[in-house]
Amino acid sequence: MVTRSQTDRSLLSRIFVGPTKGRTVRRSIFFLLLLVAVIGPWIVTHDPIRPDPFNTLAPPSAEHWFGTDRLGLDIFSRVVAGTRTDFTLALIGVLLGGGLGSLMGAWAAYRRGWVDTVLLRVVEVLQSFPVLLLGLALFAALGSLDIFEPFLFGPFDDTGKVVLTIAIASVNFPSYLRQVRSVLLPLTDAEFVQAAKCSGLGGWGIVWKHFIPNARGQILALFALTCAYAIQIIAGLSFIGLGIEPPHPEWGAMIREGATVIIQGKWWASLFPGAAIALSVYSLTGFSVGSDTPIDPASPSS
Amino acid sequence: MKMLWKRTPPFMAAMLGLALVVSACGTTETVTETVEVVVTSIVTETETVTETVEVEVVVTSIVTEVVTETETVTETVEVMVEEDRTLRVAIPDDVEHLDPNFGSANLTNLVLKNTYMQPVQYLPGLSQGRYSYADTTSFEGQWVETWDFSDDSTTLTLKLRQGLVFPTSGRSVTSDDVIYTIERAFGVPSGPAWVLGNIGVTSIDQVERVDDRTLILNDIRPSTIVLPLMRDQSMGLLDSEAIKANATDDDPWATTWLSQNYAGNGRYVIDSWDRGSKMVLKANPTWPGRQPFFDTVDLIVVPESANRLALLQNGEVDIAMNLSAQEEELAAASDGVSVLSIPDRNSMNVLLNTRQPPFDNVDLRKALAYAVDYDAMVNGVFKGQAVPSEGPISVNSRFFPLFGLGDSWAYEYDPDKAREHLAAAGFPDGFEFELIASQGLPIADAVAANLKANFSDIGVDMTIRPVSGAEMFESLAGLSHQAAFRGGLLDYIDDPYYHFYLWWLTDTVINWTGFTNDRVDEIVVETAGLLDDGARRGPYREAISLVVDAAPMLWLANANFTLAISEDISGYTHHPDGLMWFANLERTS
Secondary structure: OOOHHHHOOOHHHHHHOOOOHHHHHHHHHHHHHHHHHHHHHHHOOOOOOOOOOOOOOOOOOOOOOOOEOOOOOEHHHHHHHHHHHHHHHHHHHHHHHHHHHHHHHHHHHHHOHHHHHHHHHHHHHHHHOOHHHHHHHHHHHHOOOOOOHHHOEOOEOOHHHHHHHHHHHHHHHHHHHHHHHHHHHHHOOOHHHHHHHHOOOOHHHHHHHHHHHHHHHHHHHHHHHHHHHHHHHHHHHHHOOOOOOOOOOOHHHHHHHHHOOHHHOOOHHHHHHHHHHHHHHHHHHHHHOOOOOOOOOOOOOO | OHHHHHOOHHHHHHHHHHHHHHHHOOOOHHHHHHHHHHHHHHHHHHOOOOOOHHHHHHHHHHHHHHHHHHHHHHHHHHHHHHHHHEEEEEEOOOOOOOOHHHOOOHHHHHHHHHHOOOOEEEEEEEEOOOEEEEEEEEEEEOOEEEEEEOOOOOOEEEEEOOOOEEOOOOEEOOHHHHHHHHHHHHHOOOHHHHHHHHOOOOOHHHEEEEEOOEEEEOOOOOOOOHHHHHOOHHHOOOOHHHHHHOOOOOOOOOHHHHHHOOOOOOOEEEEEEEOOOEEEEEEOOOOOOOOOOOOEEEEEEOOOHHHHHHHHHOOOOOEEOOOOHHHHHHHHOOOOEEEEEEEEEEEEEEEEOOOOOOOOOHHHHHHHHHHOOHHHHHHHHOOOOEEEOOOOOOOOOOHHHHOOHHHOOOOOOOHHHHHHHHHHOOOOOOOEEEEEEEOOOHHHHHHHHHHHHHHHOOOOEEEEEEEOHHHHHHHHHOOOOOEEEEEEEOOOOOOHHHHHHHHOOOOOOOOOOOOOOHHHHHHHHHHOOOOOHHHHHHHHHHHHHHHHHHOOEEEEEEEEEEEEEEOOEEOEEEOOOOOOOHHHOEEOO
């Protein structure tokens, strides 16, 4: 049920304050993590990629808050630095896959016919691969190629990150396409679409101005969920050794690194990056649950 | 707050997961497994008697104590009987195949060495406490009873040991088996053909059969490494009849059959091979000499190093191979377990490709050599289980003091000097390059991360790319790498000619740096036939200086050979090839 008080709030308050206390807490955690990702380089206590070989697997202490790993790298600094890596790759990967998927989903719904059929077959093929297998295949096909080198910049300073982003985008593209298509399919013959056509607006113009806004709620709801899932995929692929160039920090790779010593009672090397993943995924659910309510296009405020 | 907890199942699930992880920490896997086994068996026994959960728990706990005690007593008795003459070794991976011609991975070579009989083997040297080094200047005959070189060392007469039998067929060994083994080496060009070629035997026509037990190798190359090469695991004697019986038109040397079947007569024979799980070796009953202490050797495949450690700590295996440095520290601290740390010639090197930019520039290579913090590498990364390397010949080689090589080394940790070389090379602000390192090799991660930090101090940006073993070899063989880290580089023979022939001759077998120097080539060729170490000293000192000055490698450290072993196992003899020789091992009370 949509109440007047929920829908009248400003956009900013709707982003920060959830419909329940629980969601507000989760959103706060997310923005805190986002802040950590932005200011990470200024709050780390040690260089996250400089090992201290004389101080390996040190337990948490005043010097190393989260301890050190097998190479003598400071885990706190790496967890902080890993926030930027995981958030950046997850957000950009989802934006890329989700954006393209939404656009193509809307286009499929508008055009129907062979365009719709071809696009659906493409996403069926993509979705038939298990996520990790798809990631492995992409790394096998693209990982050793030099084609990305001229484009490496900013957060994408190695080929592994680019391929990881492509993997995230490939996983998300089908989900968005299907979701948006199914939402917009009933609107193909709607009066406002016919009116737009009569006014001379082209196909892409109709999709952009009239179709996409009608799927906004579903896209945003999906966005939060898929970002959470993307973080898990990045960690999963890094856990099996794909992705980030060592020793650059990434949570999944850190868990893998720590897993080799956990049986020796060195719990800290895996626990803290694991907790960071759990916290991130948990915080992102604060946006997905019920996010369709305050931005429902049919609501009085929209 | 209460509502918050109620409405946040994901949070609670995450916390529950974390709690499970924490609770799992500090409890060894073995203990958990033991408890599970006992409880399972008890529950099975008491299922029919008990119906309610409460009653079952009570009964189980009572019976557990009784049965546990009973089991312990039973096991102790069995251990006394079974393990007395059985050596159990936990290995990380399975043996690849059983054909001596194609030995490659260390574990495969280890099995081939112990189950096939080579012409000769090293004699044990002086005891160093819990181990001894093999005496690389003394040999004992295996299938050879005596060997005689002609005065000019171009002819070698071999007399077969009396009474040798192939245990699988019961057939006596004759000269024909030796000739077949050499013929097969040339027919299946691989390891033994290379070994034979190095001692000058390139054709079967050079092998002369005198009688059933006598052979002469004619026109061989005089060399210091003839006998050391003949102890190679690839020189195992083959049962010619067994192999011929399994040859086909498509596979005349029965390579497919021999890869999975046994046709040898080593000090141990292969009793069974449960692929991926366990291989059982039995002492060869037909060996005419003294039988080894252990009549059975179980090679148990345990992929996880942590599990190998746990098995050793619990006394379920006697030796755990390939543990990490941290696990060896834990093993050394355990009751009844010790870690042999044997100074060795194991080289930990970065191979720079001298034929491609950027390392076709000698100043850049020298810049990196001065930028490495060797002390941090030896005492930090290798935890003191290594010594600084001082060039191509290991400081633990017997030739290092013999040739007085201490003054040939040039590089110490000196970032200022490194920057000078960078400037001289025209890269005062540094440069970028890629290092490839073997995937999943813990020591490679540690070495590479430390090097990256060292190099970044002088403005050099090194990218680390983990690669598979196959990609590593492809890059090295094709010289397509810029830099590669290789750990555990060990010449199977401790000899400067052998080392230079393998590494530094232009375009030679494993010249993975692309190094070329005309004077070095001359020296290697000129000294090939020299048998007197005094005569070789001068030329090799010159060659070594030339190689060190060119800095085609970063010689990081000579790591110790380490082996986690039960304290009641004695008699370990360390061979230059690093492959264990089971026949010398014993269990002491």
